[in-house]
Amino acid sequence: MTTAPAAPTRTLHLAQLHLEARSRAVHQDLNDATKLHNTVQSLFPDTLGDTPRAATHTLFRLEREQAGAVLLIQSTLPINRNALPRGYAHHLAHRDLGPLLDWITEGRLVRYRIDANPIKTTFVRGQRGKRTPVTGAEALAWWERQAHKAGLANQLALDLPQPPVRGTRNNSKPILLRAMRFEGVATVTDADALRAAITVGIGQGRAYGLGLLSIAPYRP
Numbered sequence: 001m002t003t004a005p006a007a008p009t010r011t012l013h014l015a016q017l018h019l020e021a022r023s024r025a026v027h028q029d030l031n032d033a034t035k036l037h038n039t040v041q042s043l044f045p046d047t048l049g050d051t052p053r054a055a056t057h058t059l060f061r062l063e064r065e066q067a068g069a070v071l072l073i074q075s076t077l078p079i080n081r082n083a084l085p086r087g088y089a090h091h092l093a094h095r096d097l098g099p100l101l102d103w104i105t106e107g108r109l110v111r112y113r114i115d116a117n118p119i120k121t122t123f124v125r126g127q128r129g130k131r132t133p134v135t136g137a138e139a140l141a142w143w144e145r146q147a148h149k150a151g152l153a154n155q156l157a158l159d160l161p162q163p164p165v166r167g168t169r170n171n172s173k174p175i176l177l178r179a180m181r182f183e184g185v186a187t188v189t190d191a192d193a194l195r196a197a198i199t200v201g202i203g204q205g206r207a208y209g210l211g212l213l214s215i216a217p218y219r220p
Contacts, residue, residue: 012075017073031166034175036209037209074097100216103217108187109186109187109218110188131204143157150193153186157182157186162180
């Protein structure tokens with residue numbers, strides 16, 4: 001008798017959009033994180049309540065490659081590709097991440113990548129904590145702490161500065177977030193914590209293209 005495969009732990013979708021460099025909408029989005037956020041959110045139903053991004057755990061990341069920009073969008077609902085601006089992407093691929101989430105168990109080796117906003121918070125009595133971006137050894141130490149919380153023990157970790165995340169706000173100061181890419185190899189120490197971190201993201205700036213943790217099986 002054949003044993004039926006286990007049901008996926010959680011439904012999670014990954015869309016990979018190869019952006020059209022000649023598109024005016026793409027050009028605007030690449031230069032304004034708020035516009036990019038709005039484009040991403042337009043791909044989901046407008047009936048998700050007051051916090052639509054949180055309702056679908058939507059995360060995204062821009063991969064700026066020599067062949068062009070690639071936009072990764074991860075969410076618990078699939079995107080509506082028909083809602084994309086005309087000519088926005090010249091290729092779109094979809095992946096169901098459920099099998100990957102089920103594959104995660106303690107002791108497995110994984111490759112990972114995340115663009116994040118490493119910070120430190122200083123406190124003054126009677127005031128709110130002040131968040132300050134960190135770089136170098138402090139940024140790596142920040143990532144070590146976040147990785148530990150996410151159920152990962154780093155075997156190799158690299159930090160690669162990324163272009164700052166810039167955006168606009170109505171009647172408010174502009175958005176400016178320092179971005180750092182962390183990638184490397186790690187051992188899974190807590191499968192549930194890692195699944196949660198993949199699903200909900202890590203750190204600040206998740207609405208603006210930061211915090212998406214991507215993993216894959218490590219193959220030497």
